[in-house]
Amino acid sequence: MGQHETESAENAGGARDVEVAAPPADAAEPTPPRPGRAASRAVLALACTAQFMVVLDVSVVNVALPSIRSALGFDPDTLPWVVNAYALALACFLLLGGRLADLCGRRRVLVWGLALFGGASLVGGLATTPGTLIAARVGQGLGAAILAPVSLTLLTTTFPEGPDRTRALATWTAVGVAGGTAGNLVGGVLTQSLSWRWVLLVNVPIGVVALALTTRLPRDRERPRGRRLDVPGAVLATAGLAALSHGITQTRTRGWTDPVTVTALAVGIFALLAFVVVESWFARAPLVPPRLARVRAIAVGNLATALAGACLNPMWYFLTLLMQGELHYGPLWTGLGFLPHTVVAVVAGARLTPWAMARVDSRNLVALGALVAAAGFLWQSRTASSDGYLAGILGPAVVISVGSGLLNTPLTAAVTSGADPSDAGVVAGLMNTSKQVGGALGLAVLVAVAGSTGPDTPESAVDHGRAFLVIAGTLVAVAAISLALPRTRVTRRESGTTPAGKG
Numbered sequence: 001m002g003q004h005e006t007e008s009a010e011n012a013g014g015a016r017d018v019e020v021a022a023p024p025a026d027a028a029e030p031t032p033p034r035p036g037r038a039a040s041r042a043v044l045a046l047a048c049t050a051q052f053m054v055v056l057d058v059s060v061v062n063v064a065l066p067s068i069r070s071a072l073g074f075d076p077d078t079l080p081w082v083v084n085a086y087a088l089a090l091a092c093f094l095l096l097g098g099r100l101a102d103l104c105g106r107r108r109v110l111v112w113g114l115a116l117f118g119g120a121s122l123v124g125g126l127a128t129t130p131g132t133l134i135a136a137r138v139g140q141g142l143g144a145a146i147l148a149p150v151s152l153t154l155l156t157t158t159f160p161e162g163p164d165r166t167r168a169l170a171t172w173t174a175v176g177v178a179g180g181t182a183g184n185l186v187g188g189v190l191t192q193s194l195s196w197r198w199v200l201l202v203n204v205p206i207g208v209v210a211l212a213l214t215t216r217l218p219r220d221r222e223r224p225r226g227r228r229l230d231v232p233g234a235v236l237a238t239a240g241l242a243a244l245s246h247g248i249t250q251t252r253t254r255g256w257t258d259p260v261t262v263t264a265l266a267v268g269i270f271a272l273l274a275f276v277v278v279e280s281w282f283a284r285a286p287l288v289p290p291r292l293a294r295v296r297a298i299a300v301g302n303l304a305t306a307l308a309g310a311c312l313n314p315m316w317y318f319l320t321l322l323m324q325g326e327l328h329y330g331p332l333w334t335g336l337g338f339l340p341h342t343v344v345a346v347v348a349g350a351r352l353t354p355w356a357m358a359r360v361d362s363r364n365l366v367a368l369g370a371l372v373a374a375a376g377f378l379w380q381s382r383t384a385s386s387d388g389y390l391a392g393i394l395g396p397a398v399v400i401s402v403g404s405g406l407l408n409t410p411l412t413a414a415v416t417s418g419a420d421p422s423d424a425g426v427v428a429g430l431m432n433t434s435k436q437v438g439g440a441l442g443l444a445v446l447v448a449v450a451g452s453t454g455p456d457t458p459e460s461a462v463d464h465g466r467a468f469l470v471i472a473g474t475l476v477a478v479a480a481i482s483l484a485l486p487r488t489r490v491t492r493r494e495s496g497t498t499p500a501g502k503g
Contacts, residue, residue: 121207
C-alpha cells in the first residue's frame with residue numbers, strides 16, 4: 001500500500017526507532033481484512049456515538065443537580081454522588097472493559113456496553129428515590145467503561161495506520177471534545193425546557209440507534225482458545241482504582257490528611273502494587289501484560305496522557321468558577337461561554353490536525369500542541385474581573401483549544417500504534433484510565449493549589465490564576481516528555497508522496 005509507520009523496537013541496549021511496512025508475522029491475532037467504505041463509515045459513526053455519550057454524561061447532570069435535589073429529596077452530602085458515582089465506576093472498570101473487548105469480541109462487547117448504558121439511563125431517568133438514581137449512575141459508569149475503550153479499539157483495528165486512521169482518530173477525538181464541552185449546555189437546555197429526567201433519558205433513543213448500527217459491523221472472529229479473563233488481576237485493579245479514585249475525590253472536602261482520605265489512598269496504592277506483582281509473576285494471562293510497559297510508545301504515551309488529563313479535564317471546573325464568580329455570568333451564559341472552546345477544538349482536531357500529521361512528526365506535533373495550550377493557559381491566568389468576554393474568555397479559549405486539538409489526536413495515535421491487535425482493547429483501556437485518573441488527581445491538586453479546600457470556601461479565596469499557571473507549567477512538561485515518543489512518518493496517500501523527515 002506504500003504506507004510506512006515508524007514504531008519503537010526494544011532491546012537490551014534501549015529503545016530505537018525502526019521503519020516497518022507491515023505487522024509482524026507472528027502477531028498474536030491476524031490482521032483483519034480491510035472493510036469496505038460503508039462498513040468503515042458504520043464503525044466510525046458507532047465509535048463517535050459511543051464516545052459522545054460517554055463524555056457527555058460526565059457533565060450533563062451538573063446543571064440539573066438543583067432540580068434533582070428538589071425532586072428526589074437528596075441531602076447535601078449525598079447529592080455529589082450523582083456525579084461521583086458515574087466518574088468512579090468509569091475510572092475503575094476501564095481496564096476490565098478494554099480487556100473484555102480483546103477476549104470476547106469487539107462487536108459483542110460494544111452491544112453489551114450500549115445495552116447497559118441505555119438501560120441504566122432509562123432507570124435513572126425514571127428514578128423516584130436517591131438510591132435508585134445513584135445505582136443507575138453506577139450502571140451508566142460501567143457501561144461507559146466498556147464503551148470508551150471499545151470505541152477506540154474499533155477504530156485502531158478497522159483503519160490501517162496512515163491517513164485513514166488519522167482522520168478517524170481526529171474525528172473521534174473532536175466528537176469527544178464536543179461532548180465534554182456541550183454537557184453543561186445540553187443539560188441546561190433539557191432541564192429548563194423539558195425536565196431533569198431528560199438529561200438521562202436522552203441517551204435511550206441514541207443508544208437504540210447505535211444498537212441498530214451494530215448490525216452493519218462484521219461479525220467477531222473466533223477468539224483463540226485458552227484465553228481467559230485474569231480474575232485476580234481484574235479484582236486488584238478495580239479495587240485499587242476504586243480506592244485511589246475515592247481517596248482523591250475525598251481530598252476536595254476532607255483534605256489530604258484526613259484519616260478517611262489517607263486510608264483510601266493507602267489501600268488504593270497497596271492494591272495497585274499487588275496488581276503489578278500478580279501480573280508480573282503469577283498471572284498466566286495477565287489483564288495488562290507486563291511487556292506493554294516495555295513498549296516506548298505505550299509507556300511514554302500514557303505518562304503524557306495522564307499529565308495532559310490532569311490539565312485539560314480540570315480546566316472546566318476552574319473556568320466555570322471564573323465565569324460565574326469573577327465575571328458574574330449566569331448558568332446559561334456560562335454554558336454559552338464554552339461554545340468557542342467546542343467549535344475551535346472540533347475544527348482544529350478534525351481539520352487542522354490530520355493535515356498537520358501528514359507533514360509533521362507526531363511527537364513534535366504533540367509538543368507543539370502542548371506549548372500552544374500552555375500559552376493559552378498563561379493568558380487565562382491573567383484574566384481579571386474587569387476584563388470583558390473577548391479578552392477574558394474568548395481569546396484564551398481559541399489558543400487553548402487550538403493547542404489541545406493539536407495535542408490529543410497525535411498522542412492517541414502514538415499510544416495505540418504501539419499495540420499488537422490482540423492487545424488493542426487493553427491498550428485503549430489503559431490510555432483511558434490514565435486520562436481519567438490523571439484528571440481526578442489533577443483536579444484534587446489544583447483545588448488545593450488554588451485555595452479551594454471545601455464546599456464552604458468563599459469564591460474570593462479561590463485563586464484561579466494560580467491554578468491556570470500550574471496547568472501551563474504541567475503542559476510544558478508534557479511537551480518535553482512527548483519528545484521521548486517514537487518518531488513517526490505518515491504517508492499522504494492522496495498525493496502518493498511521503499513527507500520529508502527522518503524516520
